[in-house]
Amino acid sequence: MAADRIFGAVMIVLALGYVLSAMNIQTSFMSDPVGPRLFPYLVAGVVTLCSLIMILRPDPNAEWPGPMMVLKIGTALLLLVGYALLIRPLGFIIPTVVVSAALSYMISPRPVPAALAGLGLGVGLFVLFKVILGLGLVAFPRGWF
Amino acid sequence: MDILSNLALGFSIALSPWTLMLALIGCFVGTIIGALPGLGPSNGVALLIPISFSMGLDAISALVLLTSVYYGAMYGGRISSILLNIPGDEPAMMTTLDGYPMAKQGRAGDALVISGVASFYGALLATIGLMFLAPMLSRVAFQFGPAEYFALYMLAFCTLGGVGSNNQAKAAMAAAIGLGIAMIGLDKTTGMPRFTFGELHLMDGIDFLVAIVGLFAVAEVFHFIESHGKNSAIGVKLGKITIPWRDLKTTQGAMARGTGIGFVAGILPGAGASLGSFLAYMAEKSVSKNRANFGKGAPEGVAAPEAGNNAAAGGALIPMLTLGVPGSGTTAVLLALLLTLNITPGPLLFTEQPHVVWSLIAALLIANVMLLILNVPMVKVFVKILSVPSWVLLPGVTMVAFVGIYSLTGSSFDMMLMVAFGLLGWICRKLDIPTVPIILGILLGNAMEDNLRRAMVLSNGDWTYLFQSGISIGLWTAAVLGFVAPMFLRRVLKKPPIPATESYDRD
Structure with missing residues (x-):
């Protein structure tokens, strides 16, 4: 219940921001009767309407994760963002081994299989792709070999 | 005969050794993707689009490869339904109801053969139906102007939201989120930037492949980390595979009925394969003489939904190819593929690029035969692959997602965007907000706005122009019905108990 309401409230704020941003869209001299702003306004209207319905008539709550799980999901998120940032400077193999081993450990917390999964995926996927x-x-950081 | 000469053209392209090899690889990979719980046709194809694109395949090769994956995934979904009681993808859900009981009775092999043959039957007839219906529909589509297209997009969103979700407000919200995201970037008509906040990366808009891979594949990773171990299933032993001729004979009727129902469900926008297999199963249950056995391992209960979901997969290609409007998550992904390859679906596709359409159709026919061979005599190979543990599979899927986007765009920004979409997908799933309308919104948003604006240019800003032609009135009526009717039907039609699913694949 609360979850739907929170989401609805967040979406209303976002829709408002969207409308504000749409109001600043420049129109050029060669525009059409509708212009570039109307469709975004319509979209924001639909979002606001749906958010109000979600706030007024929320569905029963889903099972939300406890604090430990939030921490875990957060860690996974950080890992993936880090991976996105590191794959260019560090090459493919090292970040892939580390991140897939870590993800594997999060799914099944056994260090040895997780490390093996990481190594296997890092090298195997590199060979495949x-x-x-x-x-x-690129396999390794530039200048290693 | 027009169709025969066109088909000959198609086969002349599709029968080259290179295309045949691609089709075989696609079928093999597709069956694996379908069989693995958590990976289904839409996220499987989504993962492979950026990779096949980076490999530099030409349009026809990429199309053959990925539609083979699509059909293959439809076949493969049944394997884990039957052996593990976990649907490999959402359309295969109904197959668990009788497939798993059959497997527990020691008839796993029989169930796999019957469902394999039923898949072949459904997919083959649907592909033939596609050959006849698609050119006809494309002739109708020539009469579509901007007003009609706008109404058609509304219809797609409305039925998808109405039929495919439990809460209309949430489905509409999802569609609007997608449309809102599609607006980011340069406005085509005026050339002015919208919602870019001065960020150079956003000028071209958000690449729909980034969104698709994020929402479909990366979201799955978050979900898996959260739910790991909860859904572990105990598998059933698979004995020697023999062909149960008697059962194949008695399930002929079920296959034919399932095919018909599934095909129609596939053509309807927004319905897709899940609904096809659901309706096929329910219909078969109400007409079968063997009714009492349904749910306890009736072969008809395996044959009908499998024929239904594969027929729907073929039927769903019709609106996608002729009108450019996908009816389901998977066809939305296939539309993304076409757009990536610079092929614009629509009526012109059939007249201007017949070689693309007909080689695709020929490839589908060939893929079907290959899939029958792969899925009946060689099914044991796939059963072996099913035993890949999730702690190897999930990190692997994640890395494939990254490699795809990385080699496509080479930008860290896009990869982070993909992760953000993954998080959005996970949150949406928690809140029971469907993600397919988001994808559809991102894919169709610009075309939808464009058609609205062109309609207004034609009518000089007169809104009633949108509701003037007979076609558009029909489409609007259907859209409203498709959105509203399920609210009432939902109370009448109770869904049967749904087995625990690990799949994210809402087809």
Whole structure:
């Protein structure tokens, strides 16, 4: 119940911001009768209406994760963001081994299989994508070899 | 015969060794993707689009590869339904109801063969139906102007929201979120930036592939981390595979009925394969002589939904190819594929690029035969692959998602955007907000706005123009009905108990 209400409230705020941002869209001299602002306004209207319905008539609550799980999901999120940032400077293999081992450990907390899964995926996927499929991946940081 | 000469053209392209090999690889990979719980046709195909695109495949090769994956995933979904009681993807849900009981009685092999043949039957007839209906529909589609297209997009969103979700407000919200995201970037008509906040990366808009891979594949990772171990199932042993000729004979009727129902459900926008298999199962249950056995391992209960979901997969291609409006999550992903390849679906596709359409159809027919061979005599190979533990599978899926987006765009910004979409997908799933309308909104948003604005240019700003032609009135009526009617029907039609699913694949 609360979850639907919170989401609805957040979406109303976002819709308002969306409308404000849409009001600043520049129109050029060669515009059409509708212009570039109307459709965003319509979209924001639908979002607001739906948010109000969600706030007034929320569905029964889903099972929300406890604090430990939130921490876990947060860690996973950080890992993935870190991966997105590091894959360019560090090359494919090292971040992939580390992140997939960590994810594997989060799903099944046994260190040895997790490490093996990480190693296997890091090397295996590199061979698959780079050697077999010919995608442009870099194995290691530049200047190592 | 027009169709025969077109088909000959299609086969002349599709029968090259290179295309055949791609189709075989696609079928094999697709069956694996379908069989693995948590991966289904839509996220499987979504993962593979950026990769096949980065490999530099030409349009027809990529199309053949990925539609083979699509059909393959539809076949593969039944394997884990039958052996593990976990649907490999959402359309295969109904197959668990009788497939798993059959497997527990030691008839796992029989159930796999019957469902494999039923899949073949459904998919083959649907592909033939596609051959006849799609050109006809594309001739109708020529009469569509901007007003009609706008109404058609409304229809797609409304039925998808009405039929495919439990709460209309949430479905409409999802569609609006998608449409709102589609607005980001340069406005096509005026060339002015919208919602870019000066960020250069946002000028081109958000790449729909980034959104799709995030919502479908990365969200699955968050879900898995949260639910790990909860859904572990005990598998059933699979003995020697023999062909149960007697059962195949008695389930002929069920297959034919399932195919018909599934095909129609597939053509309807917003319905898709899940509804196809659901309706096929319910219908078969009410007409079958073997009614009492349903739910306890009736072969008809395996045959009908499998024929239904594969027929729907074929039927769903019709509106996607002729009108450019996908009816389900998976066809939305296939539409994304077409757009990535610079193929614009619609009536012109059939007249201007017949070689694309007909080689696709020929490839589907070939893929079907390959899939029958892969899925009946060789099904044991896939059963082995099913035993890949989730602690290897999930990190693997994540990395494939990253590699795809990385090699497509090469930008860390897009990868972070993908992770953000993954988080959004996870939150939506928690709140029971469907994600398919979001995808559809991102895919269709610009075209929808464009058609609205062109309609207004044609009518000089007169809104009633949207409701003037017979076609658009029909479409609007259908849209309203499709959105409102399920609210009432939901009270009458109670869904049967649904087995625990690990899949995220709302087809």
